[in-house]
Amino acid sequence: MTTQKTAKLTLADGREHTLPVTVGSENEHALDIRALRNDTGYITLDTGYMNTGATTSAITYLDGEQGILRYRGYPIEELAEKSTFVETSYLLIHGRLPTQAELSEFSRKLTYHSMIHEGMRHFFEGFPDRSHPMAVLSAMVTSLSAYYPDCLDRDAPMDLHVTRIMSKVRTIAAFSYKKTIGQPIMYPRNALSYCANFLHMMFAVPAEPYEPDPVVVKAVNQLLILHADHEQNCSTSTVRLVGSSGANVYAAVAAGILALWGPLHGGANQAVIEMLEMIANPNGPYKGDHKKFINEVKDKKSNTRLMGFGHRVYKNYDPRAKILKAMADEVLDHLGVKDPMLDMAKAMEEVALKDDYFVSKKLYPNVDFYSGILYRAIGIPTEMFTVMFALGRIPGWLAHWKEMVEDPSQKIGRPRQIYTGPTVRHYVPIDQRTGG
Numbered sequence: 001m002t003t004q005k006t007a008k009l010t011l012a013d014g015r016e017h018t019l020p021v022t023v024g025s026e027n028e029h030a031l032d033i034r035a036l037r038n039d040t041g042y043i044t045l046d047t048g049y050m051n052t053g054a055t056t057s058a059i060t061y062l063d064g065e066q067g068i069l070r071y072r073g074y075p076i077e078e079l080a081e082k083s084t085f086v087e088t089s090y091l092l093i094h095g096r097l098p099t100q101a102e103l104s105e106f107s108r109k110l111t112y113h114s115m116i117h118e119g120m121r122h123f124f125e126g127f128p129d130r131s132h133p134m135a136v137l138s139a140m141v142t143s144l145s146a147y148y149p150d151c152l153d154r155d156a157p158m159d160l161h162v163t164r165i166m167s168k169v170r171t172i173a174a175f176s177y178k179k180t181i182g183q184p185i186m187y188p189r190n191a192l193s194y195c196a197n198f199l200h201m202m203f204a205v206p207a208e209p210y211e212p213d214p215v216v217v218k219a220v221n222q223l224l225i226l227h228a229d230h231e232q233n234c235s236t237s238t239v240r241l242v243g244s245s246g247a248n249v250y251a252a253v254a255a256g257i258l259a260l261w262g263p264l265h266g267g268a269n270q271a272v273i274e275m276l277e278m279i280a281n282p283n284g285p286y287k288g289d290h291k292k293f294i295n296e297v298k299d300k301k302s303n304t305r306l307m308g309f310g311h312r313v314y315k316n317y318d319p320r321a322k323i324l325k326a327m328a329d330e331v332l333d334h335l336g337v338k339d340p341m342l343d344m345a346k347a348m349e350e351v352a353l354k355d356d357y358f359v360s361k362k363l364y365p366n367v368d369f370y371s372g373i374l375y376r377a378i379g380i381p382t383e384m385f386t387v388m389f390a391l392g393r394i395p396g397w398l399a400h401w402k403e404m405v406e407d408p409s410q411k412i413g414r415p416r417q418i419y420t421g422p423t424v425r426h427y428v429p430i431d432q433r434t435g436g
C-alpha cells in the first residue's frame with residue numbers, strides 16, 4: 001500500500017483541499033478523506049456505501065468488472081478445485097497456505113472443539129418446532145460467549161475462540177436442522193473430516209450406519225470454499241462494525257449471521273428456490289412460464305426481482321456462479337437427480353443474458369443462483385440454505401475480525417450523516433398541542 005500520490009478537491013466556495021491517495025497492491029485508488037471534515041467542514045455522503053472503502057484489507061481481492069475473486073492472492077477457481085474448506089479457512093485466517101503439520105494441527109483442533117456444552121444442547125429444546133435455523137444459529141452463537149466468558153477480556157486467546165467458533169457453528173447448524181425435523185441429535189464423529197462430519201450430524205440417524213458420499217463431501221467443501229469470503233459485504237462489514245466497539249468475537253459473528261439472513265444478501269439462495277418453485281407451480285400465477293416471470297421483472301411497477309441475479313460489485317459473471325453451474329451438472333448427475341429447477345434456472349439465465357434489460361444493467365447470475373439447486377440435490381432443506389452460507393462465511397468473518405483487532409490504527413466504526421430533520425423548535429405542553 002502506498003500513499004505518495006495526492007488529489008485536489010475544489011469546494012463549492014472555491015477553497016482547494018489536498019487529499020492523500022492510497023493505492024492498493026492491485027492498483028486500486030482511494031481518496032483518503034479522514035482529515036476532510038476537520039480541514040473543511042465537509043463530510044462525504046454515500047448511502048449504501050456504494051463507493052466508500054471502510055478499511056484496507058489484505059484478505060480478499062475482488063474485481064467486479066473482470067469477474068475476479070482471489071483469497072490472499074489465490075484465484076477462487078484454483079482453491080475450489082484443489083483445496084479443502086479447512087485449508088482455505090486456514091489461508092483466510094492466517095494469511096498463507098498451511099504446511100502439512102499446520103494443517104493437521106488446525107484440523108485436530110477443529111475436531112477437538114466440535115462438541116457444544118450439554119447445557120447449550122438443552123437450548124434447542126426451548127425453540128419452537130418451526131423456528132428458522134438462522135434464528136437458532138445466531139442465538140446459539142451469541143450464547144457461546146456465556147460459556148467462554150474469557151472472550152470478554154481484551155487479551156482473550158484469539159486463536160482458541162476462532163477455532164471454537166468454526167468448529168461449533170457446524171455442530172449448531174446440524175443440531176438446529178435435527179430439531180426442525182424432530183430427529184435425535186447426532187454427536188460429531190472425530191474420525192471424519194470437517195465436511196464429512198457435518199454431513200454425518202445432518203443426515204445420520206442412531207438406528208443405522210451412515211457413510212458420507214465422497215462426491216457430496218467434495219461438493220460441500222467446494223460450496224463452503226466459494227462462500228468463505230467476499231471482502232466488505234454487508235455481513236462482513238457488520239462483523240467489523242460490531243467488533244470495532246470491542247464487543248467479543250461471538251457477538252461480532254452472531255451479528256454477521258443476522259446481517260446475512262436478509263433476502264438481498266445470504267437469504268437470496270432460499271429466495272431463488274422459492275422463486276423457481278413459484279414459477280413452476282401449475283396452480284400458481286406463471287404455470288411454468290419463466291418468460292412471463294422475466295417480463296414481470298422488467299416491469300418496474302411490479303417490484304419483482306430475478307433473485308440470484310445482480311450484484312453490487314460484480315458487473316460481469318460472478319466467478320462463483322460459473323463454478324457452481326458446472327458443479328450442479330456434475331453432482332446431480334452423480335446422484336442421479338433430475339431437478340426441473342436446474343433446467344428452469346438455465347433457461348432463465350439464457351433468456352436474461354440476451355435481454356437488453358439485464359445486459360444494460362450488467363445483471364448476471366450471482367453465487368446464489370445455482371447454489372440452492374446443489375443444496376437441494378444433497379438433501380439440504382430450503383430453510384437451511386442461508387445457514388450453509390453462514391457456515392461457509394465463518395472463516396471470512398473471523399479473518400476480518402482478526403485483521404481488524406490486530407490493526408493498531410483501528411478505530412470504532414462510526415459513520416456521520418447529513419441531518420434533514422426540523423431545525424430547533426421548543427417543547428409544547430401536551431394540552432397545548434394541535435397535532436399535525
Ligand SMILES: CC(C)(COP(=O)(O)OP(=O)(O)OC[C@H]1O[C@@H](n2cnc3c(N)ncnc32)[C@H](O)[C@@H]1OP(=O)(O)O)[C@@H](O)C(=O)NCCC(=O)NCCS
Pocket residue numbers: 263264265266268297304305306307308309310311312313361363366367368
Ligand atoms: C444484489 C443487489 C441487492 C445489488 O443491489 P444494488 O447494487 O443496490 O443495485 P440496485 O438495486 O440499485 O440495482 C441496479 C438496477 O438494476 C436493477 N436490478 C438489480 N438487481 C435486479 C434483479 N435481480 N432483478 C431485476 N432487476 C434488478 C434495479 O432495479 C436497478 O434498476 P434501475 O437502475 O432501473 O433502478 C440486487 O442486484 C438484487 O436485489 N439482486 C437480487 C437479490 C440477490 O440475488 N442477492 C444476492 C446477492 S449475492
